[in-house]
Amino acid sequence: MGIRIQHVSKHFGRFAALDDVNLDVHQGELLALLGPSGSGKTTLLRVIAGLEHADAGALWLGSEDASTLSVQARRVGFVFQHYALFRHLTVADNIAFGQRVRPRRERWPEPRIQARVRELLSLVQLEGLEKRYPAQLSGGQRQRVALARALAIEPRVLLLDEPFGALDAQVRRDLRRWLRELHDRTGLTTVFVTHDQEEALELADRVAILNRGRIEQVATPADAYDRPASPFVYSFVGAVNRVPAQARDGQVQAAGLALPAPDGRASGPIELFVRPEDLELAAPSTGWSATVTALQRSGARLRLRARLQGEDSEVEVELPASQADALPEVGRPVWLHPRRYGVFPVAQWPGGGT
Known part of the structure:
Protein backbone atom coordinates (compact mmCIF):
# COMPACT_ATOMS: atom_id res chain seq x y z
CA MET A 1 0.00 0.00 0.00
CA VAL A 233 20.67 19.42 -2.39
CA TYR A 234 23.51 20.33 -4.73
CA SER A 235 25.94 20.39 -1.81
CA PHE A 236 24.63 17.36 0.08
CA VAL A 237 24.10 14.91 -2.77
CA GLY A 238 27.57 14.44 -4.19
CA ALA A 239 30.63 16.69 -4.23
CA VAL A 240 30.33 20.21 -5.62
CA ASN A 241 32.40 23.35 -6.20
CA ARG A 242 30.83 26.74 -5.45
CA VAL A 243 32.05 29.81 -7.31
CA PRO A 244 30.79 33.38 -6.64
CA ALA A 245 29.29 34.91 -9.76
CA GLN A 246 27.10 37.67 -11.18
CA ALA A 247 24.18 37.17 -13.53
CA ARG A 248 22.88 39.75 -15.98
CA ASP A 249 21.43 39.84 -19.48
CA GLY A 250 21.18 36.05 -19.73
CA GLN A 251 24.81 35.47 -18.84
CA VAL A 252 26.77 34.35 -15.81
CA GLN A 253 30.10 36.02 -15.07
CA ALA A 254 32.18 33.68 -12.90
CA ALA A 255 35.93 34.05 -12.27
CA GLY A 256 36.34 36.05 -15.49
CA LEU A 257 34.44 33.59 -17.68
CA ALA A 258 31.09 34.39 -19.35
CA LEU A 259 28.65 31.47 -19.42
CA PRO A 260 24.98 31.18 -20.45
CA ALA A 261 22.58 31.47 -17.51
CA PRO A 262 20.80 28.07 -17.25
CA ASP A 263 17.31 29.59 -17.00
CA GLY A 264 18.13 32.88 -18.72
CA ARG A 265 16.35 34.82 -15.95
CA ALA A 266 18.89 35.00 -13.11
CA SER A 267 20.21 38.43 -12.21
CA GLY A 268 22.38 39.91 -9.48
CA PRO A 269 24.79 38.09 -7.15
CA ILE A 270 24.60 34.31 -7.51
CA GLU A 271 26.66 31.22 -6.87
CA LEU A 272 27.62 28.79 -9.59
CA PHE A 273 27.58 25.12 -8.57
CA VAL A 274 29.61 22.65 -10.60
CA ARG A 275 30.47 19.04 -9.77
CA PRO A 276 34.13 17.90 -9.97
CA GLU A 277 33.39 15.51 -12.82
CA ASP A 278 31.71 18.33 -14.79
CA LEU A 279 34.92 20.35 -14.96
CA GLU A 280 37.11 19.50 -17.94
CA LEU A 281 40.55 20.52 -19.13
CA ALA A 282 40.35 23.30 -21.73
CA ALA A 283 42.60 24.98 -24.24
CA PRO A 284 44.34 28.17 -23.03
CA SER A 285 42.04 31.20 -22.75
CA THR A 286 38.88 29.06 -23.25
CA GLY A 287 38.04 28.44 -19.60
CA TRP A 288 38.95 29.43 -16.07
CA SER A 289 42.60 30.20 -15.57
CA ALA A 290 43.84 28.31 -12.50
CA THR A 291 46.94 27.04 -10.76
CA VAL A 292 47.27 23.37 -9.80
CA THR A 293 47.66 22.98 -6.01
CA ALA A 294 47.34 19.18 -5.59
CA LEU A 295 47.10 15.95 -7.58
CA GLN A 296 45.90 12.61 -6.22
CA ARG A 297 45.17 9.22 -7.79
CA SER A 298 41.99 7.56 -6.46
CA GLY A 299 41.41 4.21 -8.14
CA ALA A 300 40.46 4.76 -11.76
CA ARG A 301 40.09 8.51 -11.23
CA LEU A 302 42.40 11.47 -10.76
CA ARG A 303 41.57 14.26 -8.33
CA LEU A 304 43.04 17.65 -9.12
CA ARG A 305 42.74 20.75 -6.97
CA ALA A 306 43.31 24.17 -8.49
CA ARG A 307 43.02 27.79 -7.36
CA LEU A 308 41.08 30.00 -9.76
CA GLN A 309 42.86 33.16 -10.81
CA GLY A 310 41.61 36.13 -8.77
CA GLU A 311 39.57 33.92 -6.38
CA ASP A 312 40.27 32.89 -2.79
CA SER A 313 38.78 29.41 -3.09
CA GLU A 314 39.96 26.24 -4.79
CA VAL A 315 38.01 23.89 -7.03
CA GLU A 316 38.26 20.12 -7.26
CA VAL A 317 38.33 18.34 -10.62
CA GLU A 318 37.75 14.63 -11.19
CA LEU A 319 39.28 13.17 -14.35
CA PRO A 320 39.91 9.71 -15.82
CA ALA A 321 43.29 8.30 -14.85
CA SER A 322 44.05 8.03 -18.57
CA GLN A 323 44.55 11.82 -18.62
CA ALA A 324 47.41 11.68 -16.12
CA ASP A 325 50.11 12.32 -18.74
CA ALA A 326 48.33 15.46 -19.96
CA LEU A 327 48.13 17.12 -16.53
CA PRO A 328 50.52 19.88 -15.51
CA GLU A 329 52.53 19.55 -12.32
CA VAL A 330 51.62 21.20 -9.02
CA GLY A 331 52.24 24.94 -9.25
CA ARG A 332 51.71 25.08 -13.03
CA PRO A 333 48.79 26.80 -14.81
CA VAL A 334 45.76 24.93 -16.11
CA TRP A 335 42.54 25.93 -17.89
CA LEU A 336 39.20 24.52 -16.74
CA HIS A 337 35.78 24.70 -18.38
CA PRO A 338 32.46 23.83 -16.67
CA ARG A 339 30.60 21.39 -18.88
CA ARG A 340 27.43 21.42 -16.73
CA TYR A 341 26.49 23.66 -13.82
CA GLY A 342 23.66 25.19 -11.82
CA VAL A 343 23.17 28.67 -10.42
CA PHE A 344 21.23 29.94 -7.40
CA PRO A 345 20.70 33.42 -5.98
CA VAL A 346 22.91 34.04 -2.97
CA ALA A 347 19.81 34.70 -0.85
CA GLN A 348 18.75 31.04 -1.26
CA TRP A 349 21.83 29.83 0.58
CA PRO A 350 21.86 30.26 4.39
CA GLY A 351 24.60 32.63 5.44
CA GLY A 352 24.52 34.66 2.25
CA GLY A 353 26.55 32.23 0.20
CA THR A 354 29.56 32.06 2.51
Missing part, protein backbone atom coordinates in the same frame (compact mmCIF):
# COMPACT_ATOMS: atom_id res chain seq x y z
CA GLY A 2 0.99 3.60 -0.43
CA ILE A 3 1.69 6.17 2.28
CA ARG A 4 0.44 9.76 2.28
CA ILE A 5 1.87 12.32 4.69
CA GLN A 6 0.05 15.65 4.81
CA HIS A 7 1.27 18.78 6.62
CA VAL A 8 2.97 16.78 9.38
CA SER A 9 4.85 18.70 12.07
CA LYS A 10 6.65 17.46 15.16
CA HIS A 11 8.39 19.52 17.84
CA PHE A 12 10.64 18.51 20.70
CA GLY A 13 10.41 21.55 22.93
CA ARG A 14 11.29 24.49 20.70
CA PHE A 15 13.09 22.32 18.16
CA ALA A 16 11.08 21.64 14.99
CA ALA A 17 12.07 18.09 14.02
CA LEU A 18 9.42 18.12 11.24
CA ASP A 19 8.01 21.33 9.79
CA ASP A 20 4.90 20.97 7.60
CA VAL A 21 6.09 17.87 5.75
CA ASN A 22 4.16 16.56 2.74
CA LEU A 23 5.16 13.30 1.06
CA ASP A 24 3.54 10.55 -0.98
CA VAL A 25 5.18 7.13 -1.04
CA HIS A 26 3.91 5.12 -3.98
CA GLN A 27 2.66 1.59 -3.58
CA GLY A 28 5.46 -0.93 -4.03
CA GLU A 29 8.29 1.61 -4.27
CA LEU A 30 11.51 1.79 -2.29
CA LEU A 31 11.93 5.36 -1.07
CA ALA A 32 14.98 6.70 0.78
CA LEU A 33 14.81 9.48 3.37
CA LEU A 34 18.19 11.14 2.97
CA GLY A 35 19.65 13.94 5.03
CA PRO A 36 22.24 14.95 7.62
CA SER A 37 21.91 14.26 11.33
CA GLY A 38 19.07 16.29 12.80
CA SER A 39 17.27 16.77 9.49
CA GLY A 40 14.14 14.92 10.66
CA LYS A 41 14.41 11.70 8.65
CA THR A 42 14.31 9.27 11.59
CA THR A 43 11.53 11.27 13.27
CA LEU A 44 9.47 11.02 10.08
CA LEU A 45 10.04 7.25 9.95
CA ARG A 46 8.98 6.89 13.57
CA VAL A 47 5.84 8.96 12.92
CA ILE A 48 4.92 6.58 10.09
CA ALA A 49 5.49 3.61 12.42
CA GLY A 50 3.48 5.16 15.26
CA LEU A 51 6.51 5.27 17.58
CA GLU A 52 6.16 9.08 17.62
CA HIS A 53 2.93 11.05 17.34
CA ALA A 54 2.85 14.15 15.16
CA ASP A 55 1.79 17.47 16.65
CA ALA A 56 -0.14 18.31 13.50
CA GLY A 57 -1.03 16.82 10.13
CA ALA A 58 -2.41 13.56 8.79
CA LEU A 59 -0.97 10.17 7.88
CA TRP A 60 -2.68 7.73 5.54
CA LEU A 61 -1.74 4.09 4.98
CA GLY A 62 -3.54 3.23 1.78
CA SER A 63 -7.09 4.49 2.22
CA GLU A 64 -6.96 4.34 6.03
CA ASP A 65 -6.34 7.36 8.25
CA ALA A 66 -3.57 6.01 10.49
CA SER A 67 -2.95 9.15 12.53
CA THR A 68 -4.55 7.71 15.67
CA LEU A 69 -3.83 4.01 15.11
CA SER A 70 -1.57 2.13 17.52
CA VAL A 71 1.75 0.67 16.41
CA GLN A 72 0.22 -2.82 16.25
CA ALA A 73 -2.82 -1.68 14.26
CA ARG A 74 -0.62 -0.04 11.62
CA ARG A 75 1.05 -3.38 10.79
CA VAL A 76 4.39 -1.95 9.81
CA GLY A 77 7.65 -3.87 9.93
CA PHE A 78 10.48 -1.87 11.51
CA VAL A 79 14.19 -2.68 11.22
CA PHE A 80 16.54 -0.83 13.57
CA GLN A 81 20.19 0.04 12.94
CA HIS A 82 21.45 -2.09 15.84
CA TYR A 83 19.26 -5.14 15.12
CA ALA A 84 17.41 -5.18 18.50
CA LEU A 85 17.47 -8.98 18.51
CA PHE A 86 16.76 -10.98 21.66
CA ARG A 87 20.07 -12.48 22.73
CA HIS A 88 18.45 -15.37 24.62
CA LEU A 89 16.36 -16.49 21.61
CA THR A 90 17.54 -18.50 18.63
CA VAL A 91 17.37 -17.16 15.10
CA ALA A 92 14.13 -19.05 14.49
CA ASP A 93 12.54 -17.82 17.73
CA ASN A 94 13.59 -14.22 17.01
CA ILE A 95 11.89 -14.39 13.63
CA ALA A 96 8.75 -15.98 15.10
CA PHE A 97 8.52 -13.55 18.01
CA GLY A 98 6.17 -11.02 16.39
CA GLN A 99 3.63 -13.72 15.57
CA ARG A 100 3.82 -15.49 18.92
CA VAL A 101 3.13 -12.36 21.00
CA ARG A 102 -0.01 -11.45 19.08
CA PRO A 103 -3.35 -11.67 20.93
CA ARG A 104 -4.69 -15.23 20.87
CA ARG A 105 -7.51 -14.41 18.45
CA GLU A 106 -5.00 -12.98 15.94
CA ARG A 107 -2.16 -15.45 16.47
CA TRP A 108 -1.39 -17.99 13.78
CA PRO A 109 -1.33 -21.70 14.64
CA GLU A 110 2.17 -22.87 15.55
CA PRO A 111 2.64 -25.01 12.40
CA ARG A 112 1.88 -21.96 10.25
CA ILE A 113 4.35 -19.83 12.25
CA GLN A 114 7.07 -22.43 11.81
CA ALA A 115 6.35 -22.63 8.07
CA ARG A 116 6.63 -18.85 7.83
CA VAL A 117 9.98 -18.96 9.66
CA ARG A 118 11.31 -21.56 7.22
CA GLU A 119 10.09 -19.47 4.29
CA LEU A 120 11.82 -16.35 5.62
CA LEU A 121 15.05 -18.17 6.43
CA SER A 122 15.18 -19.15 2.78
CA LEU A 123 14.27 -15.63 1.65
CA VAL A 124 17.07 -14.00 3.65
CA GLN A 125 19.52 -16.81 2.81
CA LEU A 126 20.05 -18.08 6.38
CA GLU A 127 18.96 -21.70 6.01
CA GLY A 128 20.72 -23.94 8.49
CA LEU A 129 21.29 -21.18 11.03
CA GLU A 130 17.89 -21.32 12.71
CA LYS A 131 19.25 -22.82 15.97
CA ARG A 132 22.05 -20.30 16.41
CA TYR A 133 21.91 -17.34 18.79
CA PRO A 134 22.61 -13.73 17.73
CA ALA A 135 26.06 -13.77 19.34
CA GLN A 136 27.02 -16.62 17.00
CA LEU A 137 26.24 -14.57 13.86
CA SER A 138 28.11 -11.91 11.90
CA GLY A 139 26.76 -8.37 11.77
CA GLY A 140 25.37 -8.90 8.28
CA GLN A 141 23.63 -12.11 9.35
CA ARG A 142 22.11 -10.41 12.39
CA GLN A 143 20.73 -7.65 10.17
CA ARG A 144 19.13 -10.29 7.93
CA VAL A 145 17.51 -11.89 10.96
CA ALA A 146 16.15 -8.47 11.97
CA LEU A 147 14.71 -8.02 8.50
CA ALA A 148 13.15 -11.51 8.53
CA ARG A 149 11.56 -10.76 11.91
CA ALA A 150 10.04 -7.55 10.49
CA LEU A 151 8.65 -9.50 7.52
CA ALA A 152 7.24 -12.33 9.67
CA ILE A 153 4.15 -10.36 10.63
CA GLU A 154 3.33 -9.80 6.94
CA PRO A 155 3.54 -6.02 7.27
CA ARG A 156 1.73 -3.61 5.01
CA VAL A 157 4.79 -1.34 4.96
CA LEU A 158 8.48 -1.99 5.70
CA LEU A 159 10.51 0.72 7.48
CA LEU A 160 14.29 0.63 7.92
CA ASP A 161 16.25 3.06 10.09
CA GLU A 162 19.91 3.24 8.98
CA PRO A 163 19.83 -0.55 8.47
CA PHE A 164 23.48 -0.87 7.48
CA GLY A 165 24.99 1.85 9.67
CA ALA A 166 26.69 -0.58 12.08
CA LEU A 167 28.35 -2.67 9.35
CA ASP A 168 31.70 -2.34 7.62
CA ALA A 169 31.95 -0.99 4.07
CA GLN A 170 32.12 -4.28 2.16
CA VAL A 171 29.24 -5.86 4.09
CA ARG A 172 27.20 -2.69 3.50
CA ARG A 173 27.75 -2.95 -0.25
CA ASP A 174 26.78 -6.62 -0.31
CA LEU A 175 23.65 -6.07 1.77
CA ARG A 176 22.56 -3.10 -0.35
CA ARG A 177 22.49 -5.27 -3.45
CA TRP A 178 20.75 -8.03 -1.55
CA LEU A 179 18.09 -5.67 -0.11
CA ARG A 180 17.31 -4.28 -3.57
CA GLU A 181 16.85 -7.82 -4.92
CA LEU A 182 14.69 -8.73 -1.92
CA HIS A 183 12.52 -5.66 -2.41
CA ASP A 184 12.00 -6.49 -6.09
CA ARG A 185 10.91 -10.02 -5.10
CA THR A 186 8.47 -8.97 -2.37
CA GLY A 187 7.11 -5.74 -3.91
CA LEU A 188 6.57 -4.35 -0.40
CA THR A 189 6.29 -0.57 0.00
CA THR A 190 9.56 0.29 1.74
CA VAL A 191 10.94 3.46 3.34
CA PHE A 192 14.50 3.52 4.60
CA VAL A 193 16.49 6.21 6.37
CA THR A 194 20.12 6.90 5.54
CA HIS A 195 22.67 9.71 5.61
CA ASP A 196 24.80 7.81 3.06
CA GLN A 197 24.31 9.41 -0.36
CA GLU A 198 25.80 6.47 -2.24
CA GLU A 199 23.46 4.10 -0.43
CA ALA A 200 20.37 6.14 -1.27
CA LEU A 201 21.31 6.72 -4.91
CA GLU A 202 22.12 3.04 -5.46
CA LEU A 203 19.10 1.52 -3.71
CA ALA A 204 16.10 3.79 -4.00
CA ASP A 205 13.44 4.29 -6.66
CA ARG A 206 13.09 7.84 -5.35
CA VAL A 207 14.87 9.94 -2.75
CA ALA A 208 13.32 12.47 -0.36
CA ILE A 209 16.05 14.85 0.81
CA LEU A 210 15.42 16.49 4.18
CA ASN A 211 17.03 19.55 5.74
CA ARG A 212 16.04 21.20 9.03
CA GLY A 213 12.75 19.36 9.24
CA ARG A 214 11.63 20.15 5.70
CA ILE A 215 11.76 18.25 2.43
CA GLU A 216 14.01 20.03 -0.05
CA GLN A 217 13.38 17.72 -3.01
CA VAL A 218 11.72 14.41 -3.90
CA ALA A 219 13.16 12.92 -7.07
CA THR A 220 14.65 9.88 -8.71
CA PRO A 221 18.31 9.33 -7.78
CA ALA A 222 19.36 10.54 -11.24
CA ASP A 223 17.32 13.76 -10.99
CA ALA A 224 18.47 14.47 -7.43
CA TYR A 225 22.07 14.26 -8.60
CA ASP A 226 21.78 15.85 -12.05
CA ARG A 227 19.04 18.42 -11.39
CA PRO A 228 19.21 19.50 -7.73
CA ALA A 229 16.37 21.78 -6.70
CA SER A 230 18.31 23.85 -4.15
CA PRO A 231 21.82 24.78 -3.05
CA PHE A 232 21.48 22.38 -0.12
